[in-house]
Amino acid sequence: AQSVSQHNHHVILSEAASLELGCNYSYGGTVNLFWYVQYPGQHLQLLLKYFSGDPLVKGIKGFEAEFIKSKFSFNLRKPSVQWSDTAEYFCAVTNTGGFKTIFGAGTRLFVKA
Amino acid sequence: EPEVTQTPSHQVTQMGQEVILRCVPISNHLYFYWYRQILGQKVEFLVSFYNNEISEKSEIFDDQFSVERPDGSNFTLKIRSTKLEDSAMYFCASSAQGAQSYGYTFGSGTRLTVV
Numbered sequence: 001a002q003s004v005s006q007h008n009h010h011v012i013l014s015e016a017a018s019l020e021l022g023c024n025y026s027y028g029g030t031v032n033l034f035w036y037v038q039y040p041g042q043h044l045q046l047l048l049k050y051f052s053g054d055p056l057v058k059g060i061k062g063f064e065a066e067f068i069k070s071k072f073s074f075n076l077r078k079p080s081v082q083w084s085d086t087a088e089y090f091c092a093v094t095n096t097g098g099f100k101t102i103f104g105a106g107t108r109l110f111v112k113a
Numbered sequence: 114e115p116e117v118t119q120t121p122s123h124q125v126t127q128m129g130q131e132v133i134l135r136c137v138p139i140s141n142h143l144y145f146y147w148y149r150q151i152l153g154q155k156v157e158f159l160v161s162f163y164n165n166e167i168s169e170k171s172e173i174f175d176d177q178f179s180v181e182r183p184d185g186s187n188f189t190l191k192i193r194s195t196k197l198e199d200s201a202m203y204f205c206a207s208s209a210q211g212a213q214s215y216g217y218t219f220g221s222g223t224r225l226t227v228v
Binding site for chain 2: 034036042043044045046049090092099100101102104105106
C-alpha cells in the first residue's frame with residue numbers, strides 16, 4: 001500500500017535559518033508529489049507539485065522541493081525562513097491514474113521571530 | 114482567485130443524528146473529494162466523485178457515509194447516525210482534472226463535533 005512518511009513532527013527554527021523537511025514515500029509506480037501548507041486557522045493550500053521533468057521544483061513563497069527517485073524522497077527546502085512560515089506542512093502522493101492522494105502526518109514548523 | 118466554499122464552518126451534533134456537510138466546488142472543476150482530519154492525526158482520504166458517481170472511496174467511507182451532487186453546483190457529504198469518532202475537520206476539494214494533474218483546491222473545512 002502507498003504510504004508517506006514525514007520525518008519530523010515538530011521543527012523550531014529562528015528567522016533566517018534554512019529549512020529542510022523530509023518526505024519519503026513508498027509506491028512502486030509513477031507518482032505525482034505535492035507539498036501542502038496549512039497556516040494556523042486556515043485551510044490546506046498547495047505549495048508546490050512535481051509531475052515530471054526537472055526534479056527540482058519551485059513553489060510559492062520561496063519554497064522548493066527536490067524529487068530523488070532513487071531515494072523515494074521529495075524534501076521541502078527554503079533557504080531563509082520567516083516568522084510567517086509558521087504552519088503545518090504536509091507531503092502528499094498520488095499515483096498516476098489514481099484519484100486519491102495520500103498525505104503524510106504533517107510537520108509543524110514554528111519560526112521564532 | 115476561485116475558492117471552494119464549505120458550510121457550515123462548525124457543526125455540533127448529537128450522537129446518532131444525521132449531518133449534511135455542504136461544499137461548493139470551483140465552477141469549472143470536474144473532480145470532487147472529501148477528506149477528513151481528526152485532531153492531531155493525518156489528513157485522510159474519504160471519497161472522490163466524478164461524472165456523478167463515486168470514482169474511489171476509502172475503507173473509512175462505509176455505509177454511514179454518502180455523497181451527492183444534487184444540483185450541479187453543490188457537493189454534499191451526508192453522515193448518518195453520527196458517532197463520537199466522527200468528530201473531525203472535514204475538507205472538501207475539487208480539481209479541474211484528476212488529482213495527479215493539478216493538485217487540489219481545498220475548502221476551509223467544516224469542524225464537526227459529535228457530542
